[in-house]
Amino acid sequence: MIGLVLILAAACDRDAPVTPPAGKPVSRAADGMVQLTDPEIVRAGIEVMTVKKEPFTFHREFPATVQANENELAEVTTLIRGRVVEVLVDVGKDVKKGERLALLDSTDLGMAEGAYLKSAARQHEAQLAFERAENLHEHRAISLAELQRREAEMKTARADAREASHRLALLGVPAQELQRLEREQTIRSDVAIRAPFAGRVIMRNITRGEVVETSRNCFTIADLSDVWVVANVPEKDVRFVRPKDRVHVMVPAYPHGLFSGTVTYISDVLDPSTRTMRVRVTVLNPDRTLKPEMFAMVRVFASPQPEALAVPLTAVQQDGTGKLLFVRRPDNRFESRRVLLGDELDGKALVLEGLHEGEDVVVKGAFAIKSEFDIHKIEPTP
Structure with missing residues (x-):
């Protein structure tokens, strides 16, 4: 009799469900979804947002340098060999057209x-x-x-x-x-070197007493009321630059300044060594704020899209075949959704395929959900 009781007890223990230890979350995953409990969602810091269509305008930024407007730049030489008697101007001086820069004895x-x-x-x-x-x-x-x-x-x-x-x-x-x-x-025998137009002396290359030849560049004069900002655009971004576009120019010297310019020249040939295209932007510079050889960034804006879906980059996960988003379903279920992304701007990515307006997307804690999918090896929804 006692033996029969022991056999029945052992059979009951074998058929009884195993109760998980207290505090350990129960996660269920099937059909391309993972289900989490409320405590798991809190611990993983999961946050969602409802996506909706809104205007989206992205931009590209390209490194550049400030240069003098070559149409308003002159390298002043002497037309006759002579000895420098007097230098009348120095670097940084504004001169008028025809003003004497130096005197030579020839x-x-x-x-x-x-x-x-x-x-x-x-x-x-x-x-x-x-x-x-x-x-x-x-x-x-x-x-x-x-x-x-x-x-x-x-x-x-x-x-x-x-x-x-x-x-x-x-x-x-x-x-x-x-x-x-x-x-x-x-x-x-005295001859004057004169300014060909009004501008500022940005280079001086003579001193009193020396003999200068006609090949010597004695002064460089530039009209800096407008300058060129020359950028190098990678081949993949050539499509974003168009003639006469209005662009923004930023320089590290003025971190809070923003200068407006116009695209006035786009090279027809790419540099074969760097695979970049030369783009010239003309910027008004009435206060002489921009100096030649300053580093700059040129920001070019693409055509705005009036209705687009965009998600934060924190919502995007990567697997071996592409980009993933996690969409929340009822009962704390999260669906893995394969998406096609477009351009990025200010921490957001444009979603071209795989997402619909009004869906709830995980924007924080997506990595924890991806880890749960990896444990169960669930294929994302195409």
């Missing part, structure tokens, strides 16, 4: 002015000789051949004088200096 200029005075004197002499010959020919005192010879000499002297005048002009001698030279008949 023996070449003195020789050119002397040649001009001699040619002018020969022209005057030849002109008088021709006029006398005309008078003598009228009275039949000289032959026609002599008159023609005097006329040829006059024309030759006139051409020589014109050539000497043009040479002075090529050396940068202004018209008023030629008038002074004719009036005073006095040679001056």
